[in-house]
Amino acid sequence: MEKRKLIHLLLALTLTIFGGVSVKDVKAQQSNVSKWPKGVTYEIFIQSFADSNGDGIGDIKGATAKLDYLQNLGVEAVWLMPINPSPSYHKYDVTDYYGIHLDYGTMDDFKQFISEAHKRNIKVVIDMVLNHSSSEHPWFKEALADENSPYREYYVWTHKNDPQAQREGKTTGADSYNTQHWHKVDGSDYLYYGYFYGGMPDLNYDSPKLREEVFKIGQFWFSEVGVDGFRLDAARHIYPDERATDNHNWWIYFLSEMKKANKDVYLVGEVWAPAEIVGPYLKGLPALFNFDMGFAITKAVNEEDAGDLVANHKKIREYYQNINPDYVDATFLTNHDQNRIMSEVNGDMNKAKMAAALLLTLPGSPYLYYGEEIGMRGKKPDELIREPFLWDVKAKDKIRTTWMQPRYSTDESVPPLAVQMKDKNSIYNHYKSLLQLRNKSQALTYGELVPLELNTKGLSAFERASEKQSLLVLHNLSKDPISVKLPQQLSGYKKVYFKNKAAKLNKGTVSIPAYSTVVLEK
Structure with missing residues (x-):
C-alpha cells in the first residue's frame, strides 16, 4: 500500500516538473475513447487570446500558459490563425512563410508551445495561407x-x-x-x-518554381518545426473557378508531398460552397469544414424546430463518404469569418446551449471558436468577432489582451471565465460537460447517424451507434417541456446515459424539460 502511494507521489512530482499536468488530467485523457482528428479542436486567434508580457497583444507564451485550461476543457487539438509575419492585425497576408510575427514571439517560443501541447496530448494545426501572399512580401x-x-x-x-x-x-x-x-x-x-484585394496578390500555381517553393514551406513546418497539420485558407481559389479540376489535383499533389515530411499529416481545407462543389476536394483535403451544418444548427435553434437538420446531415455525410471513405467532417457553429453564435441567437443563452448540444452530439470532428464556450458575442466587421478573451474580472485579469476596445464581449455582456467556472449552470460548464460526454463515448465519437421522426414539434431525435455502444439522443429545442412515448423499435433504450436538466424516463415515456438534452443507452 505504501509502495503504491510512493509510486503515485513520484508520478505526480514528475508530471508537475515536466509540464504541470496533473495525475487527474492524465487519467481523464486516458479514459477518453476519442482520438484526434476525431476529437475536438479549438480555434485560437493569438492576438486576442492571452497576453504574457503586458503589451496588450496576445502572444504564443500566453497561449502556452493556457494549455492546461484547454486540456481540462476537453480539447484534443488547437488551430492557430496565422502566426507568420504580416502587416495586418489578422495576418492573412504573409510576408515571411518561414517566420513568426514579432508581436507573437519567436520560433523558439512556438516550438515550446508545440512541445507543451504534445505533453498534454494536444495536436497543433496552423493556418497556412497559400492562395496569396502580402503585397509587402x-x-x-x-x-x-x-x-x-x-x-x-x-x-x-x-x-x-x-x-x-x-x-x-x-x-x-x-x-x-x-x-x-x-x-x-x-x-x-x-x-x-488579387482575388481578395490588392494587398493580397494571388500566387501563380502554374509556375513549377512556385510550386516547389510551397512544398519547401510546408515541409519546413512539418519536419523542422513539428506542427501536426495545416488549415488551408481559401483552398478553393488556388485556380479560378473555371479550373476546378486543377484545384482538386493541386491538393492531391500537395498532400502527397506533405506526407514525405509527415506520414500522418492532417490537412483541413476551407471550401465555402455547396456540397457538390466541396465533395471533389476530399481526395486531396481529407478534412473539410462543414459550413452547411453550422447554418442548419443556427436555423434549428432559432426556429425551435430541427426540421430536416439531421436527415440532411446524414445525406451530406454519405455523399462525402462515397468520395473518400476516410474523410474527416470538420463541423462547427461559427468561426472567425462569421458572426458569433451567441449573437446569431440574439443573446439567448438557452439557444446558444442547444446549438452546442447539437454540434457535440451529431457526427463530425467539432471545432470550437475561442470564447464560444463562455458565450462571447460579436458581429461583423471582422475585428468585432475577434475580440479579447475574458479570463477574469477586469481588475484581476492580468493576461487579457487590450489591443482593441471590444464592443460586444465586455464585462457587462459576458461573465468572464473565472466567474463561469464557479457557476454550475454557466455556458462554460455546459460546454465542458458535453465535451466530456463526447470524449468518453464510442457512439458519439465514432458512431453512425440514424435520423428519427417522432412526430413531436421542437424535438430533435437521432441514434448514434457504434459496435460498442448505441445511444438515443433527444434534444428539446423548444421553450415548452416535451413528453414522448418511445415507439417499439426504441424500447431497448432503458438507461439514462446523460441529461443536463431534470429529464425522466418512466416506462418508455421520456419527459424532457425546455431547452434540454437527454441521452439514453441500450
Missing part, C-alpha cells in the same frame, strides 16, 4: 520592381492593353479571371491578380 516587391525578376512568375500578370493576355506559363486565357480582381501597378502597363 519580398517576392512581390521584387517582382513589382523588375519585370525580369525570377519572382515575377510567382504572381499573375496581364497587360492593360491586352486583357485577354495569357497568364505566364498557362494554357487558359486571363479572361478566366474576373476583371474586378485585377489591380493596377503605378507607373506600369501591367496589372496583377
Whole structure:
C-alpha cells in the first residue's frame, strides 16, 4: 500500500516538473475513447487570446500558459490563425512563410508551445495561407520592381492593353479571371491578380518554381518545426473557378508531398460552397469544414424546430463518404469569418446551449471558436468577432489582451471565465460537460447517424451507434417541456446515459424539460 502511494507521489512530482499536468488530467485523457482528428479542436486567434508580457497583444507564451485550461476543457487539438509575419492585425497576408510575427514571439517560443501541447496530448494545426501572399512580401516587391525578376512568375500578370493576355506559363486565357480582381501597378502597363484585394496578390500555381517553393514551406513546418497539420485558407481559389479540376489535383499533389515530411499529416481545407462543389476536394483535403451544418444548427435553434437538420446531415455525410471513405467532417457553429453564435441567437443563452448540444452530439470532428464556450458575442466587421478573451474580472485579469476596445464581449455582456467556472449552470460548464460526454463515448465519437421522426414539434431525435455502444439522443429545442412515448423499435433504450436538466424516463415515456438534452443507452 505504501509502495503504491510512493509510486503515485513520484508520478505526480514528475508530471508537475515536466509540464504541470496533473495525475487527474492524465487519467481523464486516458479514459477518453476519442482520438484526434476525431476529437475536438479549438480555434485560437493569438492576438486576442492571452497576453504574457503586458503589451496588450496576445502572444504564443500566453497561449502556452493556457494549455492546461484547454486540456481540462476537453480539447484534443488547437488551430492557430496565422502566426507568420504580416502587416495586418489578422495576418492573412504573409510576408515571411518561414517566420513568426514579432508581436507573437519567436520560433523558439512556438516550438515550446508545440512541445507543451504534445505533453498534454494536444495536436497543433496552423493556418497556412497559400492562395496569396502580402503585397509587402519580398517576392512581390521584387517582382513589382523588375519585370525580369525570377519572382515575377510567382504572381499573375496581364497587360492593360491586352486583357485577354495569357497568364505566364498557362494554357487558359486571363479572361478566366474576373476583371474586378485585377489591380493596377503605378507607373506600369501591367496589372496583377488579387482575388481578395490588392494587398493580397494571388500566387501563380502554374509556375513549377512556385510550386516547389510551397512544398519547401510546408515541409519546413512539418519536419523542422513539428506542427501536426495545416488549415488551408481559401483552398478553393488556388485556380479560378473555371479550373476546378486543377484545384482538386493541386491538393492531391500537395498532400502527397506533405506526407514525405509527415506520414500522418492532417490537412483541413476551407471550401465555402455547396456540397457538390466541396465533395471533389476530399481526395486531396481529407478534412473539410462543414459550413452547411453550422447554418442548419443556427436555423434549428432559432426556429425551435430541427426540421430536416439531421436527415440532411446524414445525406451530406454519405455523399462525402462515397468520395473518400476516410474523410474527416470538420463541423462547427461559427468561426472567425462569421458572426458569433451567441449573437446569431440574439443573446439567448438557452439557444446558444442547444446549438452546442447539437454540434457535440451529431457526427463530425467539432471545432470550437475561442470564447464560444463562455458565450462571447460579436458581429461583423471582422475585428468585432475577434475580440479579447475574458479570463477574469477586469481588475484581476492580468493576461487579457487590450489591443482593441471590444464592443460586444465586455464585462457587462459576458461573465468572464473565472466567474463561469464557479457557476454550475454557466455556458462554460455546459460546454465542458458535453465535451466530456463526447470524449468518453464510442457512439458519439465514432458512431453512425440514424435520423428519427417522432412526430413531436421542437424535438430533435437521432441514434448514434457504434459496435460498442448505441445511444438515443433527444434534444428539446423548444421553450415548452416535451413528453414522448418511445415507439417499439426504441424500447431497448432503458438507461439514462446523460441529461443536463431534470429529464425522466418512466416506462418508455421520456419527459424532457425546455431547452434540454437527454441521452439514453441500450
